Amino acid sequence: xxxxxxxFGLGVSLYSYTEDIGVTMTVQECIEDVADxxxxxxxxxxxxxxxxxxxPSTAWIDAWFARNERLGLTPTLYGSWLDTRRFPxxxxxxxxxxEQLELDLRLAxxxxxxxxxxKIGVIxxxxxxxxxxxxxxxxNLDLATELGIVICPEIHWPTVIKSxxxxxxxxxxxxxxxxxxxxxxxxGVFDLQRYPRRGGSATFQMxxxxxRPPEVPFVPVSDLAEVMAHTVYFQAKFYEIDDxxxxxxxxxxxxxxxxxxxxxxxxxxxEYEGHREPYRASDQLRRQHxxxxxxxxxxx
Amino acid sequence: MLEEPLIQAAGFRNVGPDDARTGFQLRVxxxxxxxxxxxxxxxxxxxxxxxxxDGDDIRWTLPTGEYSFAELQASTDARWPMDEPAxxxxxxxxxxxxxxxxxxxxxxxxMSYIPEELQPSIWTATRKAVIVR
Numbered sequence: 492x493x494x495x496x497x498x499f500g501l502g503v504s505l506y507s508y509t510e511d512i513g514v515t516m517t518v519q520e521c522i523e524d525v526a527d528x529x530x531x532x533x534x535x536x537x538x539x540x541x542x543x544x545x546x547p548s549t550a551w552i553d554a555w556f557a558r559n560e561r562l563g564l565t566p567t568l569y570g571s572w573l574d575t576r577r578f579p580x581x582x583x584x585x586x587x588x589x590e591q592l593e594l595d596l597r598l599a600x601x602x603x604x605x606x607x608x609x610k611i612g613v614i615x616x617x618x619x620x621x622x623x624x625x626x627x628x629x630x631n632l633d634l635a636t637e638l639g640i641v642i643c644p645e646i647h648w649p650t651v652i653k654s655x656x657x658x659x660x661x662x663x664x665x666x667x668x669x670x671x672x673x674x675x676x677x678x679g680v681f682d683l684q685r686y687p688r689r690g691g692s693a694t695f696q697m698x699x700x701x702x703r704p705p706e707v708p709f710v711p712v713s714d715l716a717e718v719m720a721h722t723v724y725f726q727a728k729f730y731e732i733d734d735x736x737x738x739x740x741x742x743x744x745x746x747x748x749x750x751x752x753x754x755x756x757x758x759x760x761x762e763y764e765g766h767r768e769p770y771r772a773s774d775q776l777r778r779q780h781x782x783x784x785x786x787x788x789x790x791x
Numbered sequence: 792m793l794e795e796p797l798i799q800a801a802g803f804r805n806v807g808p809d810d811a812r813t814g815f816q817l818r819v820x821x822x823x824x825x826x827x828x829x830x831x832x833x834x835x836x837x838x839x840x841x842x843x844x845d846g847d848d849i850r851w852t853l854p855t856g857e858y859s860f861a862e863l864q865a866s867t868d869a870r871w872p873m874d875e876p877a878x879x880x881x882x883x884x885x886x887x888x889x890x891x892x893x894x895x896x897x898x899x900x901x902m903s904y905i906p907e908e909l910q911p912s913i914w915t916a917t918r919k920a921v922i923v924r
Contacts, residue, residue, distance in 0.1 A: 509824040513792065536825045538826045539824060542872075544826055575903045577828055577830055611903075613904055692796055692820070694916075698911065700908065702908035702909050
């Protein structure tokens with residue numbers, strides 16, 4: 492099998508360029524870089540990368556389509572948020588959740604995306620999601636159908652595959668029977684070891700109390716096989732590929748084997764999340780794509 | 792393009808008439824990986840040479856408009872994009888003296904997807920910045 496004839500799509504999330512955007516590269520330059528490294532899928536964060544979100548100009552939208560056509564890029568996934576603690580002193584109502592999701596779905600549809608990932612607020616220390624999510628999504632399923640968009644909440648460490656949250660998502664899918672809903676798997680749940688991330692333009696802390704993030708073990712890739720039937724998208728989270736083209740943190744061969752075994756033909760969308768330093772993403776993304784293409788070639 | 796440090800060298804200046812300064816301004820880059828609805832911001836803190844300024848009194852200039860902190864909290868459409876700086880206007884009668892200052896900016900953001908026990912998310916940035924006039 493030729494590495495240029497991959498069994499799945501290979502894309503990049505602009506999240507990868509977080510430390511560069513606005514400092515060393517414009518959003519447009521990042522998109523050019525995605526095409527230059529040979530990817531064909533383009534994932535964005537709606538609130539991050541759309542100029543004048545949520546009301547981009549017609550000129551911005553025209554340029555978006557013209558650039559993607561010139562570069563051979565397909566819009567893949569649009570990341571959105573249900574900021575359930577947005578309003579000081581109170582939670583978000585179902586109506587507000589419906590409205591936020593509808594806004595993002597319509598914008599994602601306008602820009603040609605096929606997937607939307609809502610990042611849902613949590614209500615407990617063990618990451619139970621705010622119950623407004625279900626109605627907010629359900630009331631938007633018809634719109635998602637109309638727009639041809641699949642809504643996929645992400646399974647992102649410390650939420651893992653075998654967890655109450657995933658059970659809740661799968662129960663929702665079974666109850667609604669909707670083809671417009673599925674799971675996004677962030678490959679960070681399969682970490683082999685914790686990555687010592689350095690950098691950042693400021694010191695960062697979460698809260699002022701003594702609370703510690705939950706201690707949740709990373710999970711074996713075998714867990715993935717059980718949810719492949721519901722998996723519609725992979726965020727190919729990674730931190731560092733070394734000078735020997737080896738990833739010591741994410742087991743790509745095992746992940747790709749499970750995906751191929753299940754007949755997965757969707758997207759692997761790279762999400763660089765290594766050291767928080769400019770000028771790293773472009774190089775690391777190329778390394779990861781070389782590695783993934785290498786793994787596929789070995790399997791061919 | 793912006794400087795990598797959150798506190799930008801450009802935009803740090805006194806405001807008000809030369810002989811009756813009313814305060815100073817600070818231009819800051821967002822450390823967040825996305826743009827945000829500005830009512831996700833909790834009260835910020837600015838410290839200059841050890842003097843702490845109350846976040847309730849700091850005015851924010853964003854691409855969507857200019858707001859008091861209370862207005863920002865009550866807003867439903869104010870936004871802070873990730874690649875556009877915010878200008879903070881801090882009241883201080885007389886302004887800051889010409890010269891080099893130790894400036895600290897503490898940004899607090901509520902991230903709904905992180906347990907409340909671990910919130911807000913707090914970034915603290917410090918640099919030396921120059922008041923030219």
